[in-house]
Structure formats: C-alpha cells, structure tokens
Amino acid sequence: MSKMTAKAFVDKAVDIAKNYKTLYVMGCFGAPLTGSNVSRYCNNHSYNKNATRTAMIKAAANQSPPVFGFDCVCLIKGILWGWDGDASRTYGGAGYAINGVPDIGADTMITKCTGVSTTGWDDMVIGEAVWMSGHIGIYIGDGLAVECSPKWENKVQITAVGNIGSKAGYNTRRWTKHGKLPYVDYTGASTGGGSQGTTQPSKPSEGTVGACVGDTVTFTGNKHYVSSNALNGSACKPGKAKVTAMAGNAKHPYHLIKVPGGGSTVYGWVDAADIQVEGGITVGSKVKVNKGAKTYTGGGLASFVYTNTYTVIQVDGDRVVIGQNGVVTAAVNSKDLTLVG
Numbered sequence: 001m002s003k004m005t006a007k008a009f010v011d012k013a014v015d016i017a018k019n020y021k022t023l024y025v026m027g028c029f030g031a032p033l034t035g036s037n038v039s040r041y042c043n044n045h046s047y048n049k050n051a052t053r054t055a056m057i058k059a060a061a062n063q064s065p066p067v068f069g070f071d072c073v074c075l076i077k078g079i080l081w082g083w084d085g086d087a088s089r090t091y092g093g094a095g096y097a098i099n100g101v102p103d104i105g106a107d108t109m110i111t112k113c114t115g116v117s118t119t120g121w122d123d124m125v126i127g128e129a130v131w132m133s134g135h136i137g138i139y140i141g142d143g144l145a146v147e148c149s150p151k152w153e154n155k156v157q158i159t160a161v162g163n164i165g166s167k168a169g170y171n172t173r174r175w176t177k178h179g180k181l182p183y184v185d186y187t188g189a190s191t192g193g194g195s196q197g198t199t200q201p202s203k204p205s206e207g208t209v210g211a212c213v214g215d216t217v218t219f220t221g222n223k224h225y226v227s228s229n230a231l232n233g234s235a236c237k238p239g240k241a242k243v244t245a246m247a248g249n250a251k252h253p254y255h256l257i258k259v260p261g262g263g264s265t266v267y268g269w270v271d272a273a274d275i276q277v278e279g280g281i282t283v284g285s286k287v288k289v290n291k292g293a294k295t296y297t298g299g300g301l302a303s304f305v306y307t308n309t310y311t312v313i314q315v316d317g318d319r320v321v322i323g324q325n326g327v328v329t330a331a332v333n334s335k336d337l338t339l340v341g
Contacts, residue, residue: 004080004099006127006189012079013138013146014158016068018318019212019246020085022155023060024148025053025069029078030085030092033060033067037090041069056154065214068092070148070156072136073106076129080183085213085245101183106136113179121163121178125189130161130175139178141190143167153298169321169331171297212318215243216259219266221274225252228269238274239264285312286340287322293336296320301330309340 016022023033026047031037038061042054060067066087070078077094080101084093097103110116110131124130126141137147143164148156152171160167162174180186219241223233228250240262245255252269281287291306296319310322310329320337323329 003183003185006125006184006186009079009127009184010138010140010146012083013075013156014140015246016070016075016079016083016085017146017156017158020156021060021063021065021067022148023056023067023069024071024150024154025057026071027074028069028071029074029081030068030070030083030094031090032087032092033057033069034087037069072148073104073109075146075148075156076109076136076138076181077101077103099183106131106134109136109181110177110179112182114182116177116179118177121161123191124178125180125186125191127181127184127186127189128178129181130178132174132176137173137175144170145173145175147173157297168328169296169319213243213246217241217243217254217256218276219256219264219270219274220276221266221270223274224256224266224268224270226268228252228255230269234268236267237263237265239266241266243275281312281315281320281334281337281339283312283315286310287312287320287337288340289322289330289332290336290338293332296331296333301332305329 025033025041026045028041031041033041038057041048042057043049047053048057068085078092081094081096081098083091086093104112110129113129124139126139128139130137130139130145135149137145139145139161140158143161144158144167145161146156146158158170160170160172162172166172219238221238222235224236225233228247230252240259241256241264242259243254244257247253253272254275255269256266258264258266286309288309289301289305294300308324310324312320313323313326313328314321318334319331320334321328321331
C-alpha cells in the first residue's frame with residue numbers, strides 16, 4: 001500500500017485537533033470512549049487506572065458527540081492506521097499495525113525516522129515528527145505542532161514549537177529532535193517555519209466561526225452530494241441541519257442531516273460556503289467574554305476582562321482572537337463569547 005502523503009497526514013492531525021472531542025488516554029489510538037471501550041481503557045494501563053484518569057474516561061462516556069482517546073504516539077499510529085472518526089467502530093475506523101506501520105513507542109519511533117536532527121527547526125518539512133524523551137508530536141507548519149498530551153488541554157491540541165519561537169494564543173513546548181517518519185511520503189511537502197507550511201481543514205468563509213461535528217447550523221444552499229468530492233449534486237431545500245461528519249480540504253467538506261422541523265431536506269455532503277454557524281461571530285463583531293472563561297489554551301484571564309466589550313480581530317475555527325483598538329487581549333473559544341453587537 002502507498003504511503004500517506006505529508007499533506008494528508010497533517011490535514012488529518014489538524015482536523016482531529018480542531019474538530020473532534022478528544023482526551024489523553026494512554027495506549028488508545030482513536031477509540032471512541034463509549035460502551036466496552038470505557039472499561040477497556042480504564043484498565044489497560046497503570047496510568048489510566050489512576051482514580052483521576054479513570055474518572056475522566058468515565059465522564060467522557062456521557063458526552064455527545066463522542067470523545068475519542070489518543071496518546072502522543074498513538075495519535076500518529078492511529079492516523080497512519082486509517083482512523084477516520086467512525087464512532088461506530090471499536091477503534092474509530094483505525095486498524096492495528098497495518099499499512100507498514102508497527103506498534104512502537106515514541107522513543108522507538110524517532111529512531112526509525114530519517115534526517116533526525118537537533119537543529120534546523122526553521123527548515124522542517126510539514127509532517128515531520130518532533131520529539132522529546134517519552135513524547136512525540138507532528139509538525140504542521142507556521143511554527144506549530146499537533147500533539148496529544150495530558151498537559152495544558154489534556155487532549156489532541158495545537159502548540160507552538162518553542163525551538164522556532166512562541167506564538168500568541170498557543171502553549172509552547174521545546175522539543176529535542178525532529179525527523180521524517182518512514183511511513184509518510186514527503187514528496188513536494190512544504191518546508192520552513194512560515195505560514196506556507198500550514199495546512200488547515202476546510203471551513204466556512206474566512207472570518208466566520210467554523211462548524212464542528214455535532215453542531216446545528218443553517219444550511220443556505222440548494223444542493224447536496226453523495227460524497228465529499230462528488231462532481232454532481234442533487235437538489236434539496238435550505239434550513240436547519242446537523243453536522244455529522246467533516247472531510248478537510250474536500251470539495252464539499254461538511255456532511256449534514258436535516259433537523260426535524262427545520263425546513264431543510266438536506267442529507268449529504270455540502271459546500272462550506274453554504275453553511276452559516278449558529279452565533280454569527282465574525283471579524284469585527286462586538287463581544288463579551290463569559291464569566292469564568294479561560295484562554296483558548298486553558299490559561300487564566302484577569303477579572304476586568306469579563307466586564308469589557310471587545311472586537312473580534314481574528315477567527316480560526318473555534319479559536320477567536322479578541323482585543324481593543326487593534327491590540328490583542330486574548331485568544332478564546334467561541335463558545336465562551338457572547339455577541340453584543
């Protein structure tokens with residue numbers, strides 16, 4: 001079987017970080033934390049048997065849409081083993097030790113990489129592994145990595161590569177080595193720390209808070225498709241619908257199902273431009289921060305932040321940068337904001 005391209009590898013990692021509920025679970029490569037998987041991952045490893053971790057896994061079982069478990073190296077293996085977010089399958093659609101990718105740990109995986117180096121961070125190729133003892137992540141470009149860690153957000157998350165520099169709104173980690181995974185095809189992959197190396201999942205028009213799986217949205221189009229890259233669509237009516245799946249960078253990246261009483265007849269894949277997200281937060285919107293909210297990466301906010309009105313400066317998925325008079329105050333989750341104008 002041909003190797004996954006670096007772009008597809010990075011797209012999937014970013015998609016998981018941005019559009020799925022995840023939890024750090026040792027030894028888990030994308031299993032939905034439902035049914036028998038709950039007891040499985042409460043007992044598969046001494047780390048998960050800790051009362052606090054067990055409680056987190058059990059709490060995840062009551063959430064909808066479902067939460068998927070990963071650890072650092074299992075995120076990489078899960079993607080390469082075919083994980084596709086299928087909550088009806090034991091491992092979220094992933095196989096086990098397939099596609100020429102062995103079941104190995106983080107410290108062994110870096111030894112399998114080529115071009116391993118402790119320097120040259122600014123010249124990394126997207127999709128390279130970034131590593132420190134006992135931990136591994138994926139470089140996605142623009143000075144950022146995707147990693148699954150119990151630190152900070154306790155899930156699959158996007159962080160700044162400290163070897164390149166810190167970035168506003170992101171937690172920063174310094175890594176020890178980086179190298180190309182032998183299971184990934186890097187032909188034509190972008191290099192460098194600039195934005196040209198970043199690959200993002202498809203989302204609605206620029207400056208609008210993107211939809212996630214499980215969201216109710218307003219479908220404004222009149223055509224749906226049988227697959228995310230189909231050429232010809234069928235007519236349907238606009239109205240309220242629910243996002244049931246996403247396909248990053250596809251022609252029609254959102255799968256919608258009509259909501260009873262919502263007026264729509266949609267049941268299929270649709271264009272990003274045909275979605276309006278509930279809430280309507282866009283660049284230029286006036287917002288207030290909900291009391292008790294934290295920064296996008298889980299940091300604390302000063303008490304005065306909750307009393308002021310801010311302008312939305314940037315929107316990237318559910319990450320919203322707010323400020324006053326063009327000066328950034330913080331990056332927060334869109335769900336923690338209230339529109340005031």
